[in-house]
Amino acid sequence: MRGREAKRLSRLLIGVALAAVPAAVAVAAALLWPRSSTASATPAQDSADAGFARDMAIHHQQAVELSFIVRDRTSDEDVRRLAYDVINTQANQRGMLLGRLDAWDLPKSSQQSPMSWMQHDMPGMEAMGYKPHDGSLMPGMATNTQMDQLRTAGGRQAEIRYLRLLTAHHKGGIAMSQAAAGMAKTEQVRRLAQGMVESQEAEMKLMADMLKERGATA
Structure with missing residues (x-):
């Protein structure tokens, strides 16, 4: 019994520590952000830079x-x-995105619908044929139902569900990142977005191989 409680406490501590990563990175990013660049190149609240960071x-x-x-x-x-x-990677990147908003003194939430920043130069979600539903706020995001299905799966079934959901998630993330890489005004956001495209494309190839090993496809 004591062993089970110790294991549960260990998992809780790991979860708390990892959950704190984005906040720590956000603070560091805000502190390290060059004052001169924020003064001369602060994006507007409805800009692609800020919208992409929030979304x-x-x-x-x-x-x-x-x-x-x-x-x-x-x-x-x-x-x-x-x-x-x-x-580790996406919690770190999330912290960097929130750090950008801190450095620009912009709110981390908005009343605008997700991906409305894309409508400046290209179709937004509705024009792309996507509508938020069942907790899936943006393209690629899993629904609440899919999340619950993953929570109740186990072993190989959980692995396949996860790899499929994450593959779809990456596809949506890549589309958003490609848009931001072309639309953002700040070099930092363009570089970060392009890095996301490259890393997630590499992970998609890896996941395709992992699914194949398990007799499944994306």
Whole structure:
């Protein structure tokens, strides 16, 4: 009994520590942000830079949540390693995005609908044929139903569900990042968005191989 409680406490402490990463990175990003650049190149509240930072922070948070779920639903080392990578990478990037908003002295939430920043130069979600539903706020995001299904799955079934959900998640994230890389006015956001495209494309190739090994496809 004591061993079970110790294991549960260990998981809780790990979750708390990782959950604190975005806030810590956000503070660091705000402190390290050059004052001269913020004074001369602060994006507007409805800009692509600010909109992408807000939306992708939400998008990344779900990828982190998906990865925490599968971490406890399988003992497969490859899947758990991928989950840890996603948790660390996307929590770190989320902190950087929130740090940008802090540095610009812009709110981290908005009354505007998700991805409305894309409507300046290209179709937004409605024009793309996507409408938020069942907790899926942006393209690629899992629905509440899909999240619940992952929570109740186990072993190989959980692995396949996770890999499929994360593949779709990356597809949506890549589309958003490509738009931001072309629309953002600040070099920092353009560079960060392009980095997301490249890293998530690489992970999609890895997940395609992992699904194939499990007799499944995306």
